Amino acid sequence: NAGVTQTPKFRVLKTGQSMTLLCAQDMNHEYMYWYRQDPGMGLRLIHYSVGEGTTAKGEVPDGYNVSRLKKQNFLLGLESAAPSQTSVYFCASSYSSASVGRGADTQYFGPGTRLTVL
Amino acid sequence: RKEVEQDPGPFNVPEGATVAFNCTYSNSASQSFFWYRQDCRKEPKLLMSVYSSGNEDGRFTAQLNRASQYISLLIRDSKLSDSATYLCVVNSFQKLVFGTGTRLLVSP
Numbered sequence: 125n126a127g128v129t130q131t132p133k134f135r136v137l138k139t140g141q142s143m144t145l146l147c148a149q150d151m152n153h154e155y156m157y158w159y160r161q162d163p164g165m166g167l168r169l170i171h172y173s174v175g176e177g178t179t180a181k182g183e184v185p186d187g188y189n190v191s192r193l194k195k196q197n198f199l200l201g202l203e204s205a206a207p208s209q210t211s212v213y214f215c216a217s218s219y220s221s222a223s224v225g226r227g228a229d230t231q232y233f234g235p236g237t238r239l240t241v242l
Numbered sequence: 243r244k245e246v247e248q249d250p251g252p253f254n255v256p257e258g259a260t261v262a263f264n265c266t267y268s269n270s271a272s273q274s275f276f277w278y279r280q281d282c283r284k285e286p287k288l289l290m291s292v293y294s295s296g297n298e299d300g301r302f303t304a305q306l307n308r309a310s311q312y313i314s315l316l317i318r319d320s321k322l323s324d325s326a327t328y329l330c331v332v333n334s335f336q337k338l339v340f341g342t343g344t345r346l347l348v349s350p
Contacts, residue, residue: 164250166329166342167286182337214285221336222273229274229333233285 125150130215130234137205137241145200145237147215155218156198157182157231158190160211167214173198174221205241213237243268248330248341255348259320263344265330266312275306276331277315280343286329289315320348 128149137143147156158170159182169182173192187209189201198217202209214236220228248265255261267275275292290297292304292313303316313330325348330341 164342167340169337172337222333229336229338230276230288230291231338233287235285 127151128215128217128232128234130213130237132237133235134238135240137202137239139206139241141205142201142203143205143239144202145213145215145239147198147200147217147234148196149198149215149217149232149234150196151217151219151232152195153217153219153232154195155221156192157216157218158188158198158200159214159216160184160209161214161236162211170200170213205239207241209239210241211239213239244341245269245334245339246330246332246341248344250342250344252345252347255320255346257320257322257348257350259348260316260318261320261346262314262316263328263330263346264312264314265341265344266310267330267332267334267339268311269332269334269339270308270311272332272334274333275304275313276338277302277304277313278329278331278340280327280329282326286340289328317346320346322348322350324348 157172159167171190176195215234216231218231277289278286279289280286296305305314327343
């Protein structure tokens with residue numbers, strides 16, 4: 125099992141450019157998440173998905189869009205990148221979002237994408 | 243007030259020392275709790291879940307105090323390889339909320 129993978133690992137964009145980050149998981153998890161991590165801020169939830177074809181906004185959704193066309197993939201798009209979106213982006217997945225059983229809501233993370241917007 | 247609060251540290255300890263971290267959370271209805279470990283420039287990885295009865299995994303012990311709404315992590319016999327940032331995580335309204343982390347530096 126590869127677990128959770130993310131592509132690309134690094135990217136540099138100019139202000140106004142667009143890009144898509146890809147997340148894939150092979151654990152058959154229903155739930156997938158996109159976070160950004162900035163110094164001193166901790167992990168902040170951007171968008172999440174509770175299943176194929178569904179998405180929802182997290183804490184900091186502005187400037188991002190997502191799609192979940194297949195259960196195993198969760199895409200994060202930046203339509204017009206801004207310097208404020210310079211960050212490390214992590215994707216995660218879990219079996220459930222609720223503590224319905226021990227470990228059900230444990231999240232497993234991908235290795236991250238380091239994005240710099242100039 | 244942040245939903246999950248941690249002392250950012252760093253905690254500087256010598257090898258072999260015992261070190262403890264605490265974390266407080268604000269949502270009294272939270273049902274599940276975790277400690278994640280994050281190495282520099284890497285993804286967070288689950289260290290251990292925290293159960294009401296407390297739990298131990300080798301040198302690591304986690305405790306939950308629901309009345310005071312805090313979680314603790316105790317590391318015994320610290321190793322150089324324990325140097326990392328430890329994230330306190332709480333399930334709040336069916337979303338995991340991450341603390342900003344406590345940095346641990348173990349020196350020879």
